[in-house]
Structure formats: structure tokens, C-alpha cells
Amino acid sequence: MIAGLAGGIAARLGVSTVYVRAAFVALALAGGVGVLCYLIGWLVTPDQRQYGSLIVAEEPPTTTQRIGLALAFLAVLIALDAVGLWFGPVVWPTVLFLFGGALIWDRSSAESRERMARFTRPSEGDQPRSRAQIFAGVTLMVVGVVVVLASLRSFQSLGPVAIAVLLTAAGFMLLFGPWVLGLLEDLSDERTARIRSEERAEMAAHLHDSVLQTLAMIQRTDDPQRMITLARAQERDLRAWLFEPDGGSNGGSVHEAVADAAAKIEATFDIPIEVVVVGDRALDDRLTPLVGAATEAMANAAKHSGATSISVYVECSDDSVDAWITDQGAGFDPDTVPPDRRGIAESIVARMVRSGGEATIVSEPGEGTEVHLRSETR
């Protein structure tokens, strides 16, 4: 848990980490011998993270070997007790208690989920080992506690009710702790898996709705211009989805809104629109009309200019948003626009004025058209 030493030793011996930890704690009570051992072990052991899982027992130890290990450890404890490194009569109950707990917490022998299944449905009766293990653990702990109580009369002055409550709580935690931990782990595993599969599903759905549909449409059309338009629109869409931080799904900013509008005009009128946006800001009551006017200007350019492409440049600064919609097509004389053509007057100029902005249209026959929209945001 601290330097991974217990885990390393456990892997080497082929036993569960909890027993090794219990052993260290027991030794630590013997005048700090465990702490010393741990520090020395830590210093002389190669870092496991560096060597990966190379240090593992080739096969799990047999029952005889397990008993041997336990006896060897017992011998060490008796020796330490005899030397007098231990303090007081709490030694043996503590050891019993520690290993009882370790038995219960040992989760290495089976998948935690299966363990829980056995634990909650012991009536199935096909997992005797687990039940026996838990029973043994509880017994060891109870014996340990009883010995402590018998040896420490002073405890009794605390009042039997308090002790009973404490013991019940401790026992409950020991018994159900592994299960709760296992449950939490399973939950987080499941959540990770679910997020991954949701991401995959979202990707698949997006590709299906967009790329596959477009490919199908391209196969069904004979008009090369239409194919180009479809491919361009799809490219723009996919690019936005792949490269833009929010996946291009959020239409809440000036950048997104202008790019969306350009994509629609491009698809409708078969004309490429180059959109460049510097800076960005959230759409609000003043900027929505600006995007609307820009859309109208793009549509006008697409319909009337005869240009091969349209450029849109938007610059968002701290106190204003400017948009230029430029084409290098036929151009027109702004003074001779028939009054029934409401596009420019109503949808561009009046719309900007109503929202407190302004629109300037510069055009000359043969010289292309530039529409400048400006909205102060302060």
C-alpha cells in the first residue's frame, strides 16, 4: 500500500497480499520489528513498477507449503515474544484478530463478483471453501476479541453496551467491507465500459447519418457539380466533427453559426464558401441578427454574383463583431436595385439597424460585391 512491498512479496510467495500485510502489522507491534523489516525490504527490493510483473510465483503454493509458511511465521512471533520485544498480553489476540480479518478480506482466490454471489446465496452450497473461510475468519476474530476482553479488565469500565456496539460495527465492516469495495470496483468498471460503448455508438450513428448517407447520394447522382457539392458539404461536416473542440455540434457561438449557415448555402447553391473566423463569442440578441444578415448576403452572392466562390471573414474583438461577405462576381449598382427586391434593404440593412448595428454594401458592376456587417457589443 505504501511502497508496494507487501504486494511484491505476496506475488513472489503466491499468497494473497492481505496475509502479508497482516504479518507486517503483527511484526510492527513487536517493538517495531515489522516497520524495520518493511523499510529494509523496501530499500533492497527492485522497483516493481520498473520490472513489471516479472516477480511472480510460478505456481500457487500447495496446502503443505501454506502451512509451512504459517508455522514459520508463528515461530518468528514466538521467538520475538520470548525475547521480550512484545509488550503486554495483547500479542496473541491481536495476531488472531489480524489473520481472522485477513481470511475474510482475502479476495485473491476468486472473482469478487462470484464471491459475492456465493456470499449472498450460500444456500446454493457449491462454494464450501468461501463459507468455511469466512466462518474461520469470524471465529478467529471473535476468539481474539474475547481474549482481549478477558485480559483487559479495564475495558469493562467503558460499559458493555459501548463495547458491544463497537464490536458489532467492526465485525460488520470486516464482513461486508470486501463486498462493498468489490461492488464499487465493478460499478466503476461498468461505467468506463459503458462510456466507451456509448462513444462508439455515437461515432457509428454520426458516420451513418452523415458519411454513409452522402456516399449513397453521390452514387445515385449523375451530375458532377452535385457530387462535388455533396462531397464538400460532407467534408466540412466531418472536419467540424473531428477537429473542432466541441465536435461542431454546438451552434451557440458566432463561429459555429456562421459556419453552419455557410454550409447550408454551399449545399443549396453549389458554390464553395471559404469561411475564416478570428476570435469567437457566444451568440446573443445582437449577434443573431448579424448572423442572419450574413446568411442573406451569402445567399445573394450565391444567387446573383456568378462568382466561382464566396469569402466570409468574421472578426470578433472585445467590443465589436465585424463580418465581411465578399464575392468577385458580376457586382451591381446599389442605386439601381429594383425596390421590389427586398433582400438587401430588408434582410440585411434594416435587420442590422434594428439590432443597433450597421451594414455597408460596396459594389460596382464587374467589380464584385463586399458586404460589411458590424455590431458593437459594448
Added chain:
Amino acid sequence: MTTIYLVDDHELFLSGVRSELSERFDVVGWSTDVDTATDEIRKARPDVVLVDVHMPGGGGLAVVRNVHATNPEIRFLALSVSDAPEDVIAMIRAGSRGYVTKSIDPASLADAVERVASGDAVFSPKLAGFVLDAFSETEPVEFDPELDRLTPREREVLRQIARGYAYKQVAARLSISVKTVETHVSAVLRKLQLSNRHELARWATERRIV
């Protein structure tokens, strides 16, 4: 005649560009992978290399870096389907003198090659927009007035380019000569390549450029 070399892992695109440009330029070679390209460009020493950004084995960036280290006189024009800012800025900072997307029409591409061959920079509207974005008007924390800030005139030239105007039109609109426009753009290119501007770093980080 200006000699050019083409690097692109898409054979179809490669042959298309080759036939488009072979009338105005001497195409001295082409290749579809990074290592061959690096070797052949060093031998052939073309005036201009047209290089695709996304290729296996390090991409166009590796070609530009490799050749630029040994032959700084060879000029690069990056050509890519991607107009993601990280690609654009990385190619320019590696030493490329321009960046155009593959949707460019053949005549504009030829003009761009001429411009790079004569030592000028080629800024597409997108690239101009990125630069304006990166060199935003706020004052950088540590700054070198030479490199970290655009002059008002440079900014105006970039704005015009971002609005879709060709260099010649920009010159007419600002009542300056085409040569002056080219000088401004080359100065901006130099700043883009050399500036350690705080804003550029932040901007690049935000867009996942390392």
C-alpha cells in the same frame, strides 16, 4: 524554368498535380514516402517542393525538417486536405513558406508555386485568419516588439487576405504596391516562424499543438 518536386502519398492526387503544373514548371521528381523524398530532394535540389502534410512515417513535417536542416535554400509549399490550425502552424514553423489546401484551383496553385519560388510567402485566407487569431491584439507577457506583435499595416494586409483578396487586389485596395504586400506577408511569416510569443503558445496549446 522553375524546378519543382512533389511529395504526396496519394498517387492519384500526385499525378493530377503533376499534369497541372508540368506546363509552367519543370517537375524534377516526385515520391510517395518520407525517406525517398528526403534523399531525392537533397540530390535534385529543386527550387520548390510541394509537400503533403499527412503521410505515413512522420508526414510532410519530417520532410521539411530533414531537408531544411541540410538545405535551407530549398523552399517548401505545404499542400494538404487538412486546414486544422495545428497542421498549418507546425508546417510554417518547420520552415515551410506557405500553406494551401488541396481544394485550391490549378491556376492559383501555380501562382502560389511562383510566389514561393521567388522567395515570398503564400498565405491562404485560412492561414491569414490563424495568424490574426494567434497574434491577437492583447499585449503578450514577455515580448519582443520585433517578433511578438504585428504592425497595423501587416494586420490590415492579413485582414484583406482573410477576406479572400489576392495580393494584387490587396495592393490596389490599400494603395500600395504588390511588392509591399509581399514584404508585409514575408515579415509576418518570419514572425510566425521565430516568435516565442506567449499568445502563440497559449493558442497552440488550446488547439492541441505541441
